[in-house]
Amino acid sequence: MAAKTRLSKVRASTDTERAGPGTATAAIRKLRVRDSSLHESSCTRFVEAIARIRILPAGTVLVEERQRPGESTVILEGWAARYIRTARNGAEQILTLNLPGDFIDLQSFPLKVLDHGVRCLTTCRVAAVPHQAIRAITETDPHLTRVLWLQTLVDAAISRQRLFSMAQRTALEHAAHLICELFTRLRVIGYADEYSFELPLTQEQLASTIGLSTVHMNRVLQQLRKRELITWQRGTVHILKWDDLQSLASFDPAYLSLHDEPR
Amino acid sequence: MAAKTRLSKVRASTDTERAGPGTATAAIRKLRVRDSSLHESSCTRFVEAIARIRILPAGTVLVEERQRPGESTVILEGWAARYIRTARNGAEQILTLNLPGDFIDLQSFPLKVLDHGVRCLTTCRVAAVPHQAIRAITETDPHLTRVLWLQTLVDAAISRQRLFSMAQRTALEHAAHLICELFTRLRVIGYADEYSFELPLTQEQLASTIGLSTVHMNRVLQQLRKRELITWQRGTVHILKWDDLQSLASFDPAYLSLHDEPR
């Protein structure tokens, strides 16, 4: 299984390593997809801003709620999630899922204090970027700054879509939409095959993302399988009927700002 | 009623006027609240970026979905809302409410294409800021750029909170939370009295914001009144028991980033 391979490769690497070429591939790809006119030197500057790389086991809290981190984190490998803890039972509501290449808490640079936490959902290889370095970028590289700004806004757009899903889509449609979105985002960074991708989450985590109970999440997934829209076995999702899935979800990838454009 | 006064004052002004001192008070206040160290010259630069001011009647669409605006808009007076139109019946789901001082579609500057529309909910006095001018700011004024970036992220934080409300709070709690949030945001820009503020929306618009049916929204409001938490008469909301309302909603204003801090 590809997931296994990847993770073991990850584990094989040293626990702390120097940033080097290739380590931030997905992140650079994410920048370039949205603005290929971004100068090579800006990409280099971005990579050079990385202070250190760490491997973190699943479940690790990257940023605690209310914390005041002095650095932001780029996921190089693995999945993470932003969450808010609920007042009553302390359960975690997942706000957004974060994939390799995501500059997860870049937001903490302007915000200073975060209103939510970030947790690794799988083993993660992450790079730390000191706020000092980001600040320096804003002072000297307006173009890269705008692209980074853009990234945080795509994140916001994803939240808005989820908001819309919660309010207007049925559980089935919402689930279909999430799958469409994940597939599309993964494909951009080269993590999806023709019509399949690895989904290293439990149904419980998925439920928490969509805002469903675990039980109902399970039933919704059964529906998607019964309708022969997807299969999901051993951590891999296969999309059987992309068009039908997309139209069920009324998924339109425009909000992901995937078009290349001078920013 | 103060609302009436304000609106008639608005109507009395000319239809298109030059930007001048005092016209962007709320917007400047919003900048300064979060970073009082922002230099005077940056505020001036911000005001100078305003190209023209217009008065728009309630219902006007400021930005159409999928549009590619060449300028962004600051609300000087009035309420607006971001929305996404639903696929099935074409109804509008309100994503966020926007108040005086909000740089509503600043996001369209990095994003280029918006995934949602913006509509005036009341008569609005709005200022247009050409993207060209914003770009110039990013090239020459890193500090102001960071504060503008921050603004868009506060917007995102508000969406995240709404997302959380949808998933985890009951309709009653969600409504209470929205009232707490609006009160807090309005107070910052000087639009709320001790414990009251003008809410120039219909129950239907409120329902669309929270994602409820109009009927249920009405019942929820009745609950809030029956519990003697608020009153809402002739467009003015009075908060009777702030502490109780806040704890019912588990409202914590941290996500609004209202603390003053060098950014």
Add this chain to the structure above:
DNA sequence: CGATGGGTTGAGCACGATCAATGTAGGTGG
């Protein structure tokens, strides 16, 4: 082998949707 974490199934319940009427206040024209 039992323990554990995920996935699956069933039964009953509740929050909030929907449909349909009715109430009420402001605004307009005869």
Add this chain to the structure above:
DNA sequence: CCACCTACATTGATCGTGCTCAACCCATCG
């Protein structure tokens, strides 16, 4: 000044999606 109209608020009745609780299954792993 009243009759009417319109927009918004309110009420009642019924229905359905998704929650909760509780049990059971199954694979993996120590």
